[in-house]
Amino acid sequence: MMDQEYGFVGKKKPSNEPQYYSKLLDSIIQSSYDGIYVADAYGIGWTVNDAYTRITGVRKEELINRDLRSVVNEGIISESVTFKVLKEKKSVTIIQKVKDTEILATGSPVWDDRGAITHVVTNIRDLSDLNFLMEELNTSRAFTEKILAEVDELRQVENTKWLLNGVIAQSKETMKAVSVSQKVAKVDSTVILTGESGVGKEVFANIIHLGSHRADKPHIKVNCGAIPAQLLESELFGYEKGSFTGAEKTGKAGLFEKANEGTIFLDEVGDIPLDLQVKLLRVLQEFEVVRVGGYQPKPIDVRVVAATNRNLEEQVQKGEFREDLFYRLNIVPIHIPSLRERTADIAPLMYYFLNNVNKKYELNKRFQAGVISALESYQWPGNIREMKNVIERVAVTTDHDEIDIYDFPDQFIDNFDPKDQRKKTSYKNKGLKEAIMDVEQEMIKSKIQQGKTTRKAADDLGISQSSLVKKMKKYQLSVDAYIHE
Numbered sequence: 001m002m003d004q005e006y007g008f009v010g011k012k013k014p015s016n017e018p019q020y021y022s023k024l025l026d027s028i029i030q031s032s033y034d035g036i037y038v039a040d041a042y043g044i045g046w047t048v049n050d051a052y053t054r055i056t057g058v059r060k061e062e063l064i065n066r067d068l069r070s071v072v073n074e075g076i077i078s079e080s081v082t083f084k085v086l087k088e089k090k091s092v093t094i095i096q097k098v099k100d101t102e103i104l105a106t107g108s109p110v111w112d113d114r115g116a117i118t119h120v121v122t123n124i125r126d127l128s129d130l131n132f133l134m135e136e137l138n139t140s141r142a143f144t145e146k147i148l149a150e151v152d153e154l155r156q157v158e159n160t161k162w163l164l165n166g167v168i169a170q171s172k173e174t175m176k177a178v179s180v181s182q183k184v185a186k187v188d189s190t191v192i193l194t195g196e197s198g199v200g201k202e203v204f205a206n207i208i209h210l211g212s213h214r215a216d217k218p219h220i221k222v223n224c225g226a227i228p229a230q231l232l233e234s235e236l237f238g239y240e241k242g243s244f245t246g247a248e249k250t251g252k253a254g255l256f257e258k259a260n261e262g263t264i265f266l267d268e269v270g271d272i273p274l275d276l277q278v279k280l281l282r283v284l285q286e287f288e289v290v291r292v293g294g295y296q297p298k299p300i301d302v303r304v305v306a307a308t309n310r311n312l313e314e315q316v317q318k319g320e321f322r323e324d325l326f327y328r329l330n331i332v333p334i335h336i337p338s339l340r341e342r343t344a345d346i347a348p349l350m351y352y353f354l355n356n357v358n359k360k361y362e363l364n365k366r367f368q369a370g371v372i373s374a375l376e377s378y379q380w381p382g383n384i385r386e387m388k389n390v391i392e393r394v395a396v397t398t399d400h401d402e403i404d405i406y407d408f409p410d411q412f413i414d415n416f417d418p419k420d421q422r423k424k425t426s427y428k429n430k431g432l433k434e435a436i437m438d439v440e441q442e443m444i445k446s447k448i449q450q451g452k453t454t455r456k457a458a459d460d461l462g463i464s465q466s467s468l469v470k471k472m473k474k475y476q477l478s479v480d481a482y483i484h485e
């Protein structure tokens with residue numbers, strides 16, 4: 001059965017003769033890819049394989065039956081691992097020089113039944129082979145690191161896309177504010193966002209919080225102007241039990257405490273009454289809060305982002321805002337321009353809000369040609385908030401799908417000058433190039449206004465999707481605000 005298992009059936013069984021094993025051992029030693037050299041307990045060379053000669057260039061006759069001491073003395077090998085093994089009575093690995101080749105030599109003792117060393121088997125490897133492998137490993141490690149860094153970068157870009165998802169930034173002015181916000185998000189400096197009501201200061205506060213290391217910690221938003229002055233202190237800093245009538249029995253943590261480890265967004269900071277401003281200044285200086293009715297300061301780790309639509313410098317001059325608090329808040333000021341100052345954002349914002357309403361209410365509304373340019377010249381006193389609301393209102397109240405300028409409230413129509421519109425589309429006073437560009441822009445706008453995807457619009461216009469996207473960029477028609485399938 002065993003014979004069958006091992007494939008000896010019909011063949012000659014291996015001999016038990018010592019010569020047979022000696023031959024077998026020799027062929028095992030010869031078949032090794034590593035160099036093998038065996039010496040006896042006296043340091044006399046016993047056998048050596050061809051790989052040893054291949055690696056070191058030392059011929060068999062220089063080693064076999066020769067005392068290793070003389071081999072070392074003749075400088076054939078730099079030092080003997082065999083003698084080290086014989087001395088230390090254990091396996092030893094050294095780096096050895098054999099005829100100018102650096103090799104890694106591992107010597108291992110062979111023991112007899114009485115515990116004496118009879119031979120030392122030395123296994124050698126060319127270090128240049130190993131160095132080569134090491135280099136390859138390092139190269140492949142460096143390559144892997146590069147790939148990982150690229151993956152990280154891509155992930156970062158993805159995160160940025162996600163972060164900016166829903167934030168339209170087409171104009172240079174808005175892009176600059178976005179880029180400063182993203183930079184400042186990485187550090188803990190106090191930021192003050194300034195700009196008229198409805199320009200998107202809260203949107204920028206979100207960019208800062210979400211881009212910071214505090215992104216998964218609380219983001220507490222306080223509209224300081226909306227909370228009655230007498231309540232604001234206890235809202236911001238909390239109160240101890242029984243500190244005033246109507247207070248919760250257990251006391252209450254303030255918004256600063258709730259924002260611990262995260263970000264607190266102090267909207268309308270210019271509305272904070274003077275007496276509270278002192279307390280806020282202390283918090284910003286010491287980073288600790290004392291609850292109303294309490295004495296014990298509590299340390300807090302909060303990043304402060306403030307916003308105001310007032311002119312704080314003017315308020316300081318009038319004595320309505322503390323100068324020291326102003327400088328504390330004004331570490332990184334970011335001004336968000338009004339919509340009038342960034343007209344390049346108007347068209348993409350309009351499409352963006354109309355798309356949102358269409359999706360939300362399953363509508364199919366689109367702007368009639370001319371509506372966008374009329375709205376571009378509107379003054380937008382209420383900024384983006386006004387635009388968002390008016391587009392939603394017009395989209396849901398009109399019966400027809402094509403939104404006309406006359407569907408907008410009166411102040412928009414008052415602003416709309418049809419003669420001016422005609423002038424805009426009259427090419428008489430223009431050069432050929434300019435007139436062609438105007439027609440091109442008008443045609444693209446009108447296709448896009450029909451709510452078409454860039455692919456469909458490109459088909460209709462008889463150009464490729466990529467050249468449509470290029471042209472949209474050229475005419476500053478936001479590409480991101482449109483659908484691309």
Ligand SMILES: Nc1ncnc2c1ncn2[C@@H]1O[C@H](COP(=O)(O)OP(=O)(O)OP(=O)(O)O)[C@@H](O)[C@H]1O
Nearest residue numbers: 166167168196197198199200201202203309384385
């Ligand atoms: N760049 C933008 N892209 C898309 N939507 C925006 C953008 N900026 C603002 N909005 C939208 O406009 C509206 C008003 O923005 P937000 O509340 O941030 O303005 P604000 O400056 O903080 O106003 P206030 O001074 O009154 O607090 C919000 O619905 C917001 O989502």
